[in-house]
Amino acid sequence: MADDRPVPDPTAPQVHHTIELDADVDTVLEALHDPELLEQWLGAWTQDAHDPSSATVRTDDGVARRVRQLRRGDDSVSWTWSSLDDPDSTSEVSIVVAPSEDGRSRLTVREHLVAGAGPVSACAGGAASAALLSTGWVVALMMLQVLMVLRAGVPALV
Secondary structure, eight states: OOOOSOOBOTTSOEEEEEEEESSOHHHHHHHHHOHHHHHHHTEEEEEOSSOTTOEEEEETTSOEEEEEEEEEOSSEEEEEEEETTEEEEEEEEEEEEEEOTTSOEEEEEEEEEBTTSOOOOBOGGGOBSSOOHHHHHHHHHHHHHHHHHHHHTOOOOO
């Protein structure tokens, strides 16, 4: 069976972040799979009504991105995305969740530009148009941590 995943560009910027979340794997996966929950931590997420493997998301950096090849696995979610303003610049995102020994979850996000997808151009805020890149992921993952705390009903520290 042929692998239709994009080929990473080894010379392009890449992101690799791992965080621990105060939630079990199923709760974290729900936040990765449910469009309403994705919107709370990643950005305004609109699922394509005609194609369940496509969506549009406007991330907190102000960039609207077309999500394609959305794949939801038992312990992961992955997709390719490109800016609506620069559809030739594409990156692939992979998010994997694993249980920690202490009952929490370990989430790893990786993003890389796709080989042959075209040059990375500048857009709102100077960010790469396809990739959310490191700073954007740090903010998104902090929002995911807050969402997990709120969903667990843990009182906020003041």
